[in-house]
Amino acid sequence: MSKSRWSARRAALCAPAVLAAAAIGASAPAASAARSPEFAQGHAWRHGVVPPRPGIDHQGSNPPPAGAASGTNDLSFGGGVNGVGVTTGAPHMYLVFWGSQWGTQGTNSSGYATFSGDTKGVAPDLQGFFKGIGTGNDLWSGVMTQYCEGVPTGSQTCPSSASHVGYPTGGALAGVWVDESSSAPSQATQTQLANEALKAANHFMLNSTSGSRNSQYFIVSPHGTKPDGFNTPSGGFCAWHDSAGSGSDQVAYTNMPYVPDAGASCGASFVNAGTAGALDGVTIVGGHEYAETITDQFPVGGWLDSSGAENGDKCAWIKSGQGASQNLTLTTGTFAVQSTWANDFNGGAGGCEVSHPIVTSGGGGGTATVTVTNPGNQTGTVGTVASLQIHASDSDGGALTYSATGLPAGLTINSSNGLISGTPTTATTYTVTVTATDASTGNPTGSTAFSWTINPSSGGGCTAKQLFGNPGFETGTAAPWTSTAAVINSSAAGQPAHSGTYLAWLDGYGTTHTDTLAQTVSIPSGCSQYTLSYWLHIDTAERTTTTAYDTMRAQILSTGGTVLSTLATYSNLNAAAGYQQRTFNVSAFAGQTVTIKFTGTEDSSLETSFVIDDTALNVS
Numbered sequence: 001m002s003k004s005r006w007s008a009r010r011a012a013l014c015a016p017a018v019l020a021a022a023a024i025g026a027s028a029p030a031a032s033a034a035r036s037p038e039f040a041q042g043h044a045w046r047h048g049v050v051p052p053r054p055g056i057d058h059q060g061s062n063p064p065p066a067g068a069a070s071g072t073n074d075l076s077f078g079g080g081v082n083g084v085g086v087t088t089g090a091p092h093m094y095l096v097f098w099g100s101q102w103g104t105q106g107t108n109s110s111g112y113a114t115f116s117g118d119t120k121g122v123a124p125d126l127q128g129f130f131k132g133i134g135t136g137n138d139l140w141s142g143v144m145t146q147y148c149e150g151v152p153t154g155s156q157t158c159p160s161s162a163s164h165v166g167y168p169t170g171g172a173l174a175g176v177w178v179d180e181s182s183s184a185p186s187q188a189t190q191t192q193l194a195n196e197a198l199k200a201a202n203h204f205m206l207n208s209t210s211g212s213r214n215s216q217y218f219i220v221s222p223h224g225t226k227p228d229g230f231n232t233p234s235g236g237f238c239a240w241h242d243s244a245g246s247g248s249d250q251v252a253y254t255n256m257p258y259v260p261d262a263g264a265s266c267g268a269s270f271v272n273a274g275t276a277g278a279l280d281g282v283t284i285v286g287g288h289e290y291a292e293t294i295t296d297q298f299p300v301g302g303w304l305d306s307s308g309a310e311n312g313d314k315c316a317w318i319k320s321g322q323g324a325s326q327n328l329t330l331t332t333g334t335f336a337v338q339s340t341w342a343n344d345f346n347g348g349a350g351g352c353e354v355s356h357p358i359v360t361s362g363g364g365g366g367t368a369t370v371t372v373t374n375p376g377n378q379t380g381t382v383g384t385v386a387s388l389q390i391h392a393s394d395s396d397g398g399a400l401t402y403s404a405t406g407l408p409a410g411l412t413i414n415s416s417n418g419l420i421s422g423t424p425t426t427a428t429t430y431t432v433t434v435t436a437t438d439a440s441t442g443n444p445t446g447s448t449a450f451s452w453t454i455n456p457s458s459g460g461g462c463t464a465k466q467l468f469g470n471p472g473f474e475t476g477t478a479a480p481w482t483s484t485a486a487v488i489n490s491s492a493a494g495q496p497a498h499s500g501t502y503l504a505w506l507d508g509y510g511t512t513h514t515d516t517l518a519q520t521v522s523i524p525s526g527c528s529q530y531t532l533s534y535w536l537h538i539d540t541a542e543r544t545t546t547t548a549y550d551t552m553r554a555q556i557l558s559t560g561g562t563v564l565s566t567l568a569t570y571s572n573l574n575a576a577a578g579y580q581q582r583t584f585n586v587s588a589f590a591g592q593t594v595t596i597k598f599t600g601t602e603d604s605s606l607e608t609s610f611v612i613d614d615t616a617l618n619v620s
Contacts, residue, residue: 074343074350077155081301085149087294088163089214092174092492093130096200097123099184101222105485111477113176113485120260122282129283132330134168140328141168143340143356147295147303156343164361165294169399175493176486177203188227193219194244197253204493216293217253230257238266238285243298252297254289271325271336280336287337288312311341315352323352358399370394370446372436378452380424384465389474390418392436406432408454427456462527464620471615473502483517498535498579498613506600508609518597525591527619532586534615535579540572540608548573550608552600559593572608
């Protein structure tokens, strides 16, 4: 699977679903909520959030007063577009940083892509937010799961049998791409934005509705640009979402400008005062568009009220009271978010919520199937750090919690993500049972059992151990590896992992490009075996059988960057189906601190992908 060009059949764009928006203004808020104006009517922006600027014609949607008829203010199902109404599986978010203006790429300590031109830190903030939703007992995402498709047009409730919006278990972020092939337009048109979304779908090889069914693309423009008139006198929006393509090639995308350029007009310091809130607007606006996309994937086939407002529009810029914007704490950090509309709030009268129980297709009720992947029998050594990532899936896409019995003394399991870690203290063989539980009603579970043998410490000059940190990239980020941007990917990005979910994908662009992946390790002396290994898959669009156009080198470097050994050089000529394990004796470097580095280089055309997984540097 490559990252190469998009099919020509995607050239046709569907006309944007135009949202009649509002002259922005002010109205008397409901007693339960002090809010700024949010939803507007009268300008031709796509479905999106508009600035919190008061005026005389505000027609925002507040929670209905006591005694209001049930459903009069609620969202109704629009019947779907091409059979799609909402995102029914776990949502996949693809971030596209558009244009060479983003500048020099780097990687921060969390493994997120950074850019010299991103002076406010928008890129890592978006990556952290979308990687974090669906983790840390996130119930902000639960609000959206009450909506569904497969019900009659005009429905305002969803039966348990309907296909509900999926929950982003383990995080929604599925891929990051920096499209630096040219500068982003200074004021991109809607057509240019749509074409960039189609190009992104090609990059991630999700070139049909079936491939993009649960995916959305954020087209993030760089500082100083004004996509579709953002931050201009004729603008009047902070972001919007729409769909591009047609028929089986339709994809959902968001025009995500460089939001801090608009300052407080698009949410800066809306939740957190001063510099602490400099990026509030980024995740308030980003979360608004994400939430609206998964409940109205191809506008206007999803859930809207009678005025055309979506779930985010109805709850934007609430300062206090019910549904006020607030901080959301995830495993990746704390981020400002707004509430979204819940039809089932207040006895069905509806209202804005930031937290809601997760609703699964089939209504939860124990009908979900939870499957835990057996990791195989394990071994370890007293005094040597152990780490094992447990993987599980839920047929309804619900949130899972993890527990374990029989773990070796000194090890524990993280209940949120299933990572077993610690340092074993007692040598014996243990029988471990790991259970994953769906948090929905009925608490369906899945379990698996395996043995874990802990051996005594060798007691001599060598302790058997594996030296790489994050050897299978299952944290979803690079650290403690360092890499160029977008090297660490999930299997949802188009290349299968050798095991688990994540992998390192070097090159695959079909243009002049270089990717690197490296980790520095201290190799102890006094051992008899020193083995470096990794699993490698190579695929290519090159057709030559004689010329190595694209290459990847595996090297050992000194800490100063001097190449000490080139272990192997691979090329498009080595392309083959599946993974192959590569092993090397690295005993010559015992007692040294060295850097293991992979460098992939492509020429100007026809992609070659070098995919690495399940690395190890074992000494014994």
